[in-house]
Amino acid sequence: MSLPYYAFGPFPGGLPGGEGLHIGQSVASQHFLFRAHPGQGLTTLADWTAFINRADVTIRDEHGCEVSAHQIQETMTATTDRHGLPLRPRFRHSTDERYLTSGGHAFSRRAFH
Secondary structure, three states, rough: OEEEEEEOOOOOOOOOOOOOOOEEEOOOOOEEEOOOHHHHOOOHHHHHHHHOOOOEEEEOOOOOOOOOHHHHHHHHHHOOOOOEOOOOOOOOOOOOOOOEOOOOEEEEEOOOO
């Protein structure tokens, strides 16, 4: 079961009444999968970290529950599950649609939910 997260605020894709700017999703046994937004400069963990910590950004999960920047950062960088077991990589190799950053974070260039 996956849980997508979205950002809302005064930026493309984040306006109220819309779906929100897709940050990515977590799956219980796998590392976080980030949604890359090259047009907005959101292509690395550092980019997303700076973005979600802006004062004008609100983060919500797919159920509409607000999530703090600290909580989403913990989710995005988790390497173990709640029982301390290692999380599996989302994928091992880069392709045209997906890539791994030097830190091993998985990104997808295409829309997913």
